């Protein structure tokens with residue numbers, strides 16, 4: 001038991017400082033100007049950059065405007081249920097590791113699937 005005391009205290013300290021961070025992310029298609037190609041439809045997560053502090057409980061409300069999508073963060077081993085057009089699904093996890101992690105679509109949503117990416121940044125508290 002005594003061996004685990006420092007670990008328990010660290011976990012308590014992290015938990016005490018942690019906050020619930022709720023982020024709404026829209027999965028959709030947007031018209032963007034791409035050099036040499038005029039206006040094109042691209043798929044994406046909006047926002048596609050998420051920044052939280054280590055220890056935060058991250059609650060993602062994933063909404064689809066069209067197409068069926070899912071959001072995954074492979075390094076965190078989290079993945080939402082598929083979300084159908086007009087619907088919202090929620091996933092949550094504790095950001096226990098610092099770093100930059102790839103966010104990606106986990107549903108085969110068509111030709112724009114590979115453009116549906118983002119980044120989760122988990123910073124230390126200080």
Ligand SMILES: [Cu+2]
Pocket residue numbers: 069070105106107108109110112113114116
């Ligand atoms: Cu997809």
